Amino acid sequence: NAGVTQTPKFQVLKTGQSMTLQCAQDMNHNSMYWYRQDPGMGLRLIYYSASEGTTDKGEVPNGYNVSRLNKREFSLRLESAAPSQTSVYFCASSEAGGLKAFFGQGTRLTVV
Amino acid sequence: SQQGEEDPQALSIQEGENATMNCSYKTSINNLQWYRQNSGRGLVHLILIRSNEREKHSGRLRVTLDTSKKSSSLLITASRAADTASYFCAAIYNFNKFYFGSGTKLNVKP
Numbered sequence: 001n002a003g004v005t006q007t008p009k010f011q012v013l014k015t016g017q018s019m020t021l022q023c024a025q026d027m028n029h030n031s032m033y034w035y036r037q038d039p040g041m042g043l044r045l046i047y048y049s050a051s052e053g054t055t056d057k058g059e060v061p062n063g064y065n066v067s068r069l070n071k072r073e074f075s076l077r078l079e080s081a082a083p084s085q086t087s088v089y090f091c092a093s094s095e096a097g098g099l100k101a102f103f104g105q106g107t108r109l110t111v112v
Numbered sequence: 113s114q115q116g117e118e119d120p121q122a123l124s125i126q127e128g129e130n131a132t133m134n135c136s137y138k139t140s141i142n143n144l145q146w147y148r149q150n151s152g153r154g155l156v157h158l159i160l161i162r163s164n165e166r167e168k169h170s171g172r173l174r175v176t177l178d179t180s181k182k183s184s185s186l187l188i189t190a191s192r193a194a195d196t197a198s199y200f201c202a203a204i205y206n207f208n209k210f211y212f213g214s215g216t217k218l219n220v221k222p
Contacts, residue, residue: 004154031208042118042200042214043155050208059211090154098142098207103154 002026006091006104013081013111021076021107023091031094032074033058033101034066036087043090049074081111118201118213126221131188133216135201136181142204144177146186149198149215158199159186193222 007022025032030051035043045058049068063085065077074093078085088108094101118135125131137144143162147155161168161177161184168175174187188195200215 033210035212040121040214043212045209045211048209058209092155092210094208094210098204098210099160100145100157101147101155101202101210103156105154106152 004091004093004102004104006089006107008107009105010108011110013078013109015082015111017081018077018079019081020078021089021091021109022073023075023104024073025091025093025102026072027093027095027102028071029093029102030071030096031098032068033092033094034064034074034076035090035092036060036085037090037106038087046076046089078109081109083111085109086111118216120216121214122217122219124219124221125191127191127193129191129220131191131195131218131220132185133199133218134183134185135213136183137201137203137211138182139205140179142207144175144184145202145204145210146173146175146184147200147202147212149200151197155200188218191218191220193220196220 004025033048034046044060047066049055052071088106091104092101145160146158149155159170161175172189177184198215198217201213202210
């Protein structure tokens with residue numbers, strides 16, 4: 001039982017490049033989330049998916065797209081990376097009813 | 113943002129002392145949760161309090177919720193050096209939206 005797995009763990013991009021962050025959970029959770037964490041800002045919700053086939057914007061969706069590929073996988077895509085997207089990105093999934101959330105170990109992304 | 117502030121932003125105490133941190137939120141919630149983050153790692157769930165509860169205990173943790181003030185507090189009693197971490201509250205809306213505060217960085221000195 002691996003929980004929530006994110007790949008890659010580290011990434012350096014040049015401005016304008018694109019990339020996809022992958023996330024998978026093996027807990028059969030319906031809800032999945034992408035957050036970014038910047039120093040002193042806490043975690044800000046980028047996008048979430050309440051169930052397979054649905055996605056919704058969070059607090060800071062601009063510059064990102066997401067895909068809920070199936071119940072297990074939720075990916076985050078940066079189409080044209082900008083230095084302002086330098087951050088640590090966390091994927092999470094949660095038990096039904098808004099109970100306990102489980103987090104991946106994070107992806108440290110630097111855009112130069 | 114749906115989430116308000118946490119305070120203090122940083123807290124430094126001696127081992128054995130109690131640590132109290134607070135958070136506020138903006139609109140009606142389903143429940144409120146507290147999480148812990150060790151440096152550079154993912155968040156780990158600590159405790160959940162439902163909107164119709166006022167106080168909850170789990171081991172050395174005590175959480176209170178005041179829905180009239182839209183605020184919550186986390187008390188860690190008899191702190192240990194191993195409690196050194198950042199602590200975040202999360203306000204849960206629509207039973208599936210988790211909004212986190214900016215966190216309190218706790219340092220427990222041995």
